[in-house]
Each structure stands twice: as C-alpha cells, then as structure tokens.
Amino acid sequence: MPSLGRLHLITDTRAGRRPLAVLGAVLPVAHAELVVQVRVEDGATDRQAYDLARRVVELCRPYEVSCLVNDRLHVALAVGADGGHVGADDLPVTAARRVLGPAAVLGATAREPVTATAAVSAGASYLGVGPYRATSTKDGLPPAIGAAGVRAVAEVVGVPVLAIGGVTGEDVRALRAAGAYGVAVVGALSGADDPARTAAALIRELTC
Numbered sequence: 605m606p607s608l609g610r611l612h613l614i615t616d617t618r619a620g621r622r623p624l625a626v627l628g629a630v631l632p633v634a635h636a637e638l639v640v641q642v643r644v645e646d647g648a649t650d651r652q653a654y655d656l657a658r659r660v661v662e663l664c665r666p667y668e669v670s671c672l673v674n675d676r677l678h679v680a681l682a683v684g685a686d687g688g689h690v691g692a693d694d695l696p697v698t699a700a701r702r703v704l705g706p707a708a709v710l711g712a713t714a715r716e717p718v719t720a721t722a723a724v725s726a727g728a729s730y731l732g733v734g735p736y737r738a739t740s741t742k743d744g745l746p747p748a749i750g751a752a753g754v755r756a757v758a759e760v761v762g763v764p765v766l767a768i769g770g771v772t773g774e775d776v777r778a779l780r781a782a783g784a785y786g787v788a789v790v791g792a793l794s795g796a797d798d799p800a801r802t803a804a805a806l807i808r809e810l811t812c
C-alpha cells in the first residue's frame with residue numbers, strides 16, 4: 605500500500621459550495637500529500653454520490669492522488685476508488701474491510717483510545733480523530749477533544765491519525781506535536797478565498 609497523504613480534502617456538497625472547482629484548484633499544488641474523500645450529504649442519492657465520486661476519481665487519476673469514499677462502500681467499489689471511510693453509524697470496520705478487501709485504504713472515526721484500538725484491530729488503516737474543535741460543517745457532533753484528545757489516541761495506535769473538525773493551517777503545528785500524522789478538512793479548503801494557496805500552506809506545515 606503506498607504511503608498515505610497527510611492532507612485529506614473532504615468534498616463539501618452543501619448548497620453553494622463547488623467541490624469539483626475546489627478540487628481542480630488544489631490538485632496541481634498538492635502532489636503526493638493529498639487524499640480526496642468523497643463525502644455527500646446524508647440525503648443525497650446513491651446516484652448523486654456515484655456521479656460525484658466518478659468525476660473525482662477521473663480528476664485525481666492524472667495526479668496519482670488517492671480517492672476514498674465516505675460511508676457508501678458500494679460507491680467506492682463501483683468507481684474504483686482506493687478505499688473508504690466509516691464511522692459509528694456506518695458498517696462496522698470488520699465488515700467494511702471484508703467489503704473493500706485487504707489492499708484497500710480503510711479509515712475509521714474514533715474519538716478516544718478504546719474505540720481507536722478496536723478499530724485498528726478490526727482492520728482500519730488510518731483513523732479520523734475528532735472533532736478537534738467545534739465546527740458548523742457537521743451537525744450533532746460530540747464536544748471537541750482538542751489536542752489532548754488527539755494525543756490520547758495517537759499514543760495508543762500504530763496507524764496514521766488524522767485530526768478532523770475545525771482544523772486550519774494554524775492548528776497543524778500543535779496537532780503534529782500531539783502525534784497527528786495529518787489533517788482532514790472540509791471548510792478550510794472549501795471556504796478558502798484561494799484553495800490552492802491554502803492547500804500549499806497546509807502541506808508545507810504538514811511536511812516541514
């Protein structure tokens with residue numbers, strides 16, 4: 605399995621957002637450090653998820669950027685994505701691993717050490733850990749865990765930990781010091797005035 609990129613761009617499909625335009629701007633500056641996770645709103649149809657994922661895979665291919673699909677693993681398989689991401693309301697990690705196969709990248713959400721180690725034992729190849737801080741991008745999240753919460757997980761697992769939830773470039777130094785391998789972001793890129801510049805800055809912070 606190739607090494608995992610440190611910057612995970614999660615698509616923002618909320619009204620008024622332009623996920624493909626943002627991706628098109630970021631891809632040329634992101635090189636090997638980018639991973640794209642296709643995430644659609646819960647109310648989106650499978651066809652909508654499939655159409656977006658297919659276009660994302662096509663856009664990523666020339667740059668050799670990995671593409672994952674959130675929640676809907678049949679969509680991941682259908683578009684030839686590199687893997688998927690599951691959380692507490694999705695398929696259990698063991699089942700997800702069975703669906704995707706041994707070579708796929710499989711991410712799991714964890715917010716504390718016990719669920720994190722269980723997810724890794726069940727076959728997760730990386731963990732999305734958060735919410736790092738409060739965010740308006742996803743409703744119904746539990747309280748923020750901060751850098752201490754990220755550290756508590758990173759200390760007990762041997763797979764890459766990605767911090768998620770309200771993360772910006774200014775957080776990267778503290779998150780790396782807490783043991784995070786990388787970050788997963790929606791709003792930091794989707795809402796940026798210049799997504800390419802913001803992505804380049806994030807990657808600089810993640811790799812220096």
Ligand SMILES: Cc1ncc(COP(=O)(O)OP(=O)(O)O)c(N)n1
Pocket residue numbers: 612641643674675689690691692693694711712713731732733742766768788
């Ligand atoms: C990298 C990463 N980490 C966490 C999540 C959240 O997954 P989940 O808890 O299943 O919530 P939804 O994204 O499905 O609403 C993620 N998608 N990616």
Ligand SMILES: Cc1ncsc1CCOP(=O)(O)O
Pocket residue numbers: 734735738739740741742745768769770771788789790791792
């Ligand atoms: C999907 C998800 N899971 C935990 S926080 C989050 C949203 C992250 O979005 P943002 O980077 O805009 O806070």
Ligand SMILES: [Mg+2]
Pocket residue numbers: 674675689690691692693694
């Ligand atoms: Mg999910």
